[in-house]
Amino acid sequence: MTAGAPAAPRATCDRCLRPASVCVCALLPRLAPRTRVLVLQHPRERRVAVGTARMAARCLEGAAVVTGTHLDAHPVVAAAISDPARPAVLLWPGPDARDLAADPPAGPVTLVVVDGTWFTAKKLVRLNPAVAALPRYGLSPARPSEYRIRREPRAECLSTIEALAHALGVLEGDAEAYRAMMRPFRAMVDVQVDFKARVGRPRDRSRLERRRHRPWAPPAPLADPARVVLVACESNAWPVDAKQTWPDEVVQWLAVRGDGGARLETIVRPSHPISPTVEGHTGLAAETLERGAPREALAASFAAFLRPGDVVVGWGPYARGRMAAEGFGPPDLATFDLRTVVAGWLRASPGPMEALVGRLGLDAPPLGLGRGGRRLGHVFALYRAVLGPRPVP
Numbered sequence: 407m408t409a410g411a412p413a414a415p416r417a418t419c420d421r422c423l424r425p426a427s428v429c430v431c432a433l434l435p436r437l438a439p440r441t442r443v444l445v446l447q448h449p450r451e452r453r454v455a456v457g458t459a460r461m462a463a464r465c466l467e468g469a470a471v472v473t474g475t476h477l478d479a480h481p482v483v484a485a486a487i488s489d490p491a492r493p494a495v496l497l498w499p500g501p502d503a504r505d506l507a508a509d510p511p512a513g514p515v516t517l518v519v520v521d522g523t524w525f526t527a528k529k530l531v532r533l534n535p536a537v538a539a540l541p542r543y544g545l546s547p548a549r550p551s552e553y554r555i556r557r558e559p560r561a562e563c564l565s566t567i568e569a570l571a572h573a574l575g576v577l578e579g580d581a582e583a584y585r586a587m588m589r590p591f592r593a594m595v596d597v598q599v600d601f602k603a604r605v606g607r608p609r610d611r612s613r614l615e616r617r618r619h620r621p622w623a624p625p626a627p628l629a630d631p632a633r634v635v636l637v638a639c640e641s642n643a644w645p646v647d648a649k650q651t652w653p654d655e656v657v658q659w660l661a662v663r664g665d666g667g668a669r670l671e672t673i674v675r676p677s678h679p680i681s682p683t684v685e686g687h688t689g690l691a692a693e694t695l696e697r698g699a700p701r702e703a704l705a706a707s708f709a710a711f712l713r714p715g716d717v718v719v720g721w722g723p724y725a726r727g728r729m730a731a732e733g734f735g736p737p738d739l740a741t742f743d744l745r746t747v748v749a750g751w752l753r754a755s756p757g758p759m760e761a762l763v764g765r766l767g768l769d770a771p772p773l774g775l776g777r778g779g780r781r782l783g784h785v786f787a788l789y790r791a792v793l794g795p796r797p798v799p
């Protein structure tokens with residue numbers, strides 16, 4: 407090869423998409439169990455080069471792998487878990503699970519297996535109530551997992567292909583036949599272990615560690631509380647399933663400066679009929695809304711509240727979206743999503759605002775009437791919190 411010529415790409419197996427030099431397709435057995443196998447795979451596992459779900463499925467006639475998070479309504483999943491000819495059971499450990507070897511299900515079944523890390527697998531089951539409601543069966547493996555290239559959280563945890571080989575050996579009454587599924591698995595593991603021993607080095611994590619321990623600072627536009635305007639709103643919003651609906655319209659607009667120096671609350675008279683859910687949703691009586699200011703007063707009051715250079719900050723996109731939709735903010739007004747800022751501060755998803763305020767133990771008194779006032783109090787408390795250091799985990 408001449409200097410500067412591009413390197414030829416490595417030959418790749420068309421079936422497993424792994425480099426041909428480490429392909430294990432020739433070792434895959436072809437088995438035809440009475441048990442139908444359905445693997446529910448978390449999307450993160452699809453990108454794992456040493457995952458075993460698809461390897462296992464290729465060993466088994468009639469097996470299917472469905473990838474996603476909300477799978478109850480997926481046609482393959484829905485059909486499998488409602489099939490009376492092969493009732494579905496879930497391979498899932500736990501105190502309420504029957505021992506598969508000691509108390510196996512009667513007759514042919516559909517064996518549903520969840521493919522993911524322990525964390526993502528639990529999340530997948532939680533997000534799919536129909537799957538979670540299936541009868542559960544657990545395994546009692548005689549030896550620890552051979553998955554030496556991925557760490558299992560507990561000694562009894564197995565990779566997907568190991569769990570299926572064990573379970574099918576029990577259900578089909580032929581443990582030896584299904585041990586053949588372990589040959590390609592062991593070959594893949596051996597290749598990875600050998601590669602790591604020859605050329606593998608621990609990943610240089612210095613940049614990651616520097617970034618992880620970098621001192622927190624909020625985005626520069628939010629650093630001056632006197633220039634930050636925190637907002638919340640409530641709307642006259644009709645249920646989508648109502649026989650007749652009208653567009654959402656703001657009926658309460660609240661704002662407070664980040665330094666607490668000024669506050670605004672405007673109740674706006676609805677221009678559409680009042681939704682039957684508004685009183686319960688907003689905590690404001692219909693009479694209070696009917697006595698509100700004319701709609702044009704909203705733009706005037708908020709314009710008078712703003713100063714040049716202000717940044718408007720809301721929790722999520724809704725309040726800022728209503729401001730744009732109803733046209734009561736300058737078109738060049740800078741805006742920020744506090745939820746995104748808080749996520750960066752926490753280095754995790756913040757979840758519901760009210761629950762987060764409670765979890766952090768923040769003092770968040772209401773800053774207005776009803777639910778809107780409570781939400782503005784929460785927004786204010788969280789903004790003040792992100793001006794300080796990250797919370798101790």
